Amino acid sequence: MNKHELYKIAFSLINHKKLRKFGTSGHVGCALETTQGSVFTGICVDLPCSIGLCAEQSAIAEMVKNDETAINRIIAVYEDGSILSPCGRCREFIAQVDDLNIETRIMIPEMKEVLLKDLLPERWDSKWN
Template sequence: MMSEDGQTTLSPNDELIAAAQAVVHPHKVGDRLLGDVGAALLTESGNTYVGVCVDTGSGTGFCAEHAAIGAMVTAREYRIARIVAVWRDEAGLWYVLPPCGRCREFIRQVDWANIDTEVVLGRQLTATLRELLPANEWPDPLD
């Protein structure tokens, strides 16, 4: 992004995106690929945690967001201010990936206040988890 004086400026999301990119180091195990998606999150207290995905044949693997959240919880933090996941294709192009449904629910359940977490969808684009996880309120009873 360029400023009015022609200088390159970073978007608010660039630092978090770069942290997620830094941990992407794909590793093949048979027909599975580990570490090809990286995630980074920023906590409400200003700490950054990262993680990578682990794809397993038995379905017991997990997304990069889960790994980053696990690192955060290990440090006894629970409130996510902002989160991003990235992937690089074979041509070397980077993509920001929106969290899957399982990740969206996982973010929500770690701390109820995470419904207002900013989810990075691009350099200049974010949405709250509330916007990405519709019908998130506990329902009223039928009768």
């Protein structure tokens, strides 16, 4: 699947909803393609007290639920259509799910792609790899 198709899937997930007091969801959508060619999606859930789930983590949970762990490409799209680089927590989350994911192609603004290993230099766990 090409990056433009993955973008369209992620953007189609946008459905901003108000949850309980101060909570929202669906203003970020994520689509990932596994190394086996499967596509999994997720949305963000933002709640007070920093409790929540990034769209990337939501999509990865769906992937793992379906017995896959290696990600070929991943993209997160904000409600205005812009591409979001994964936060530090998501970068680490992607890396820790599968050793192969250090080679995951991460979509960043302007439809550029970078490898996860370039976003996570000087790995804290390199001693054990």
